[in-house]
Amino acid sequence: MASGSGRPTPILRAVLGLLGDGGSATDLADRLVASGLGPRPNLVAELLAEASSLGFVRVASVGPDGERFVLTSLGARFLTEGAMTEDEADRLRDLEALRTELSATIAHELRTPLTAVRTCAALLLSEDAHPTPEQHRTLVETIERNAERMQRVVGDILDISRFRAGSIALQARRFEATDLAREAIGSLRPVAEQRAIALDLRPPEDRVYVYGDRRRLEQALVNLLSNAVRFSPDGGVVEVAVEQAAGRVAWSVRDEGPGIPADDQRMLFERFFVGRSDRGGPRDGVGLGLPTALAIANAHGGRIDVDSAIGRGSTFSLSVPTEGDEAAMTKDGNDR
Amino acid sequence: MRILVVDDEPDVIESLRLGFTLQWREIDVLGASTGEAALDVVEQEHPDVVLLDIGLPDIDGFEVLRRIRAFSDVPVLMLTARDDAMDKVKGLELGADDYVTKPFNHLELMARLRAVLRRMAMPPPVSRAPSFRAHDLEVDFAAQTARLHGERLELTPTEYKLLYHLVRNSGHVLSHATLLAKVWGREYVDEVDYLRVYVRRLRDKLGDDPDQPRYIKTERGLGYRFIGVAP
Numbered sequence: 001m002a003s004g005s006g007r008p009t010p011i012l013r014a015v016l017g018l019l020g021d022g023g024s025a026t027d028l029a030d031r032l033v034a035s036g037l038g039p040r041p042n043l044v045a046e047l048l049a050e051a052s053s054l055g056f057v058r059v060a061s062v063g064p065d066g067e068r069f070v071l072t073s074l075g076a077r078f079l080t081e082g083a084m085t086e087d088e089a090d091r092l093r094d095l096e097a098l099r100t101e102l103s104a105t106i107a108h109e110l111r112t113p114l115t116a117v118r119t120c121a122a123l124l125l126s127e128d129a130h131p132t133p134e135q136h137r138t139l140v141e142t143i144e145r146n147a148e149r150m151q152r153v154v155g156d157i158l159d160i161s162r163f164r165a166g167s168i169a170l171q172a173r174r175f176e177a178t179d180l181a182r183e184a185i186g187s188l189r190p191v192a193e194q195r196a197i198a199l200d201l202r203p204p205e206d207r208v209y210v211y212g213d214r215r216r217l218e219q220a221l222v223n224l225l226s227n228a229v230r231f232s233p234d235g236g237v238v239e240v241a242v243e244q245a246a247g248r249v250a251w252s253v254r255d256e257g258p259g260i261p262a263d264d265q266r267m268l269f270e271r272f273f274v275g276r277s278d279r280g281g282p283r284d285g286v287g288l289g290l291p292t293a294l295a296i297a298n299a300h301g302g303r304i305d306v307d308s309a310i311g312r313g314s315t316f317s318l319s320v321p322t323e324g325d326e327a328a329m330t331k332d333g334n335d336r
Numbered sequence: 337m338r339i340l341v342v343d344d345e346p347d348v349i350e351s352l353r354l355g356f357t358l359q360w361r362e363i364d365v366l367g368a369s370t371g372e373a374a375l376d377v378v379e380q381e382h383p384d385v386v387l388l389d390i391g392l393p394d395i396d397g398f399e400v401l402r403r404i405r406a407f408s409d410v411p412v413l414m415l416t417a418r419d420d421a422m423d424k425v426k427g428l429e430l431g432a433d434d435y436v437t438k439p440f441n442h443l444e445l446m447a448r449l450r451a452v453l454r455r456m457a458m459p460p461p462v463s464r465a466p467s468f469r470a471h472d473l474e475v476d477f478a479a480q481t482a483r484l485h486g487e488r489l490e491l492t493p494t495e496y497k498l499l500y501h502l503v504r505n506s507g508h509v510l511s512h513a514t515l516l517a518k519v520w521g522r523e524y525v526d527e528v529d530y531l532r533v534y535v536r537r538l539r540d541k542l543g544d545d546p547d548q549p550r551y552i553k554t555e556r557g558l559g560y561r562f563i564g565v566a567p
Binding site: 104107108110111112113114115116117118119120121122123126128129130131135138139142145146 | 343345347348350351352354355357358359391415417418419437438439440441442443445
């Protein structure tokens with residue numbers, strides 16, 4: 001019954017229509033009988049065979065007794081519409097793989113810090129733990145640090161959704177470009193110092209004023225800096241250069257990390273791309289830092305350029321027009 | 337006693353280290369943030385227990401477990417941010433002793449750890465009857481061994497315990513909860529996946545077909561029954 005062409009058989013279409021996005025085999029058997037398509041004693045085996053050949057129908061929780069399974073609603077919506085081409089089947093497979101990877105990544109990024117929070121909170125609440133004042137402080141600091149991390153992940157997810165929906169209005173004003181770099185460096189310094197990584201600032205000769213959303217541009221620069229620190233070797237140097245040319249200002253972040261493979265460079269600004277773990281840095285982040293930074297740059301009429309090669313480190317340059325992009329921004333006019 | 341905590345998040349390792357320092361002082365915590373580092377520590381330091389995260393930056397925890405099992409029987413608890421049942425089954429099939437889903441708190445983890453250690457220390461069950469025979473299977477209770485067609489079966493302690501309780505109640509249905517409590521402990525009566533994985537492993541070693549069983553019959557929704565009849 002399986003269809004190598006990616007075309008689902010009538011029984012699967014019927015099953016998906018009857019089942020929605022989940023249910024037990026027993027419920028389904030009853031519904032199939034009621035609809036005139038049953039009984040089918042080998043229904044689960046039939047569905048499994050077809051699911052594996054189609055690839056995109058996810059079957060979960062099938063125990064040795066074969067009593068439960070779930071078909072994804074993504075596949076269900078599509079399949080109930082009828083015929084499908086190879087390209088469409090490929091697209092569905094890609095979407096399903098992305099969805100699975102995304103949920104695993106977000107689960108890891110939220111549940112891991114939550115584990116540290118719960119462990120520390122349990123110790124603070126325990127009547128028999130008796131932490132010393134120093135241990136008490138460590139527990140509270142760990143909770144605070146991990147709560148911040150979770151807040152950042154949630155913020156990144158919300159930000160990227162808002163940028164894509166075009167629902168973020170930039171609050172533009174005039175500010176000095178090197179000041180922004182200095183503050184971004186300051187926010188990363190505690191993390192860098194833990195690994196003896198130097199954060200150097202190379203300012204321009206003259207002060208450079210920019211018209212834009214200072215908070216958002218700092219957020220973008222912090223995302224670039226955060227990646228640079230993460231992939232730098234212990235004791236390495238990360239340099240931030242501020243330059244002005246042809247009506248644009250650029251903040252360039254250069255690291256001494258392992259460099260990014262050419263294949264990965266094409267994917268860097270895709271949402272939820274976390275990069276290969278063999279780049280040498282710890283896995284961290286949901287893969288939204290660079291897409292968010294790019295969305296902020298684009299909203300200012302700017303861009304992000306990447307120069308990287310294996311063994312030579314990476315340079316990410318965030319550049320925007322110094323006078324802003326009137327069409328893209330909402331002025332508050334206070335500082336202009 | 338020394339525990340190796342393998343997690344790519346330093347705060348997880350450090351908070352567990354502090355937790356053991358405060359509440360289980362006999363435990364020393366070793367840490368590893370990558371799979372390769374974990375394999376080195378297991379090989380060189382011989383920890384008594386390993387807490388192993390699945391999401392590691394270099395090689396995933398399942399692969400680390402597979403490699404550990406190639407040279408060590410050290411008890412391994414998988415730590416994971418995923419709560420997918422298939423992940424759980426995969427870990428157990430590769431030889432994990434337990435599975436804890438993040439976020440857990442320290443007290444939950446200590447309870448699971450104590451259960452695993454208790455199970456490791458528990459002597460195998462003994463019987464007054466010297467042995468049991470059904471078809472080509474012979475279980476020698478005194479020697480705590482089993483033979484099929486006269487060949488000794490390589491059973492893990494957990495597999496032996498499961499077989500023991502099934503054959504000692506030959507002909508009777510043992511519920512999932514009963515078997516889980518007898519073999520794993522009372523905390524595990526809802527962990528039916530554990531039982532399924534081990535029944536499958538036992539069937540494989542016995543050459544038993546679940547559709548036409550000679551030894552272990554699935555009683556759907558209830559449990560399992562040993563159906564080989566002792567002569």
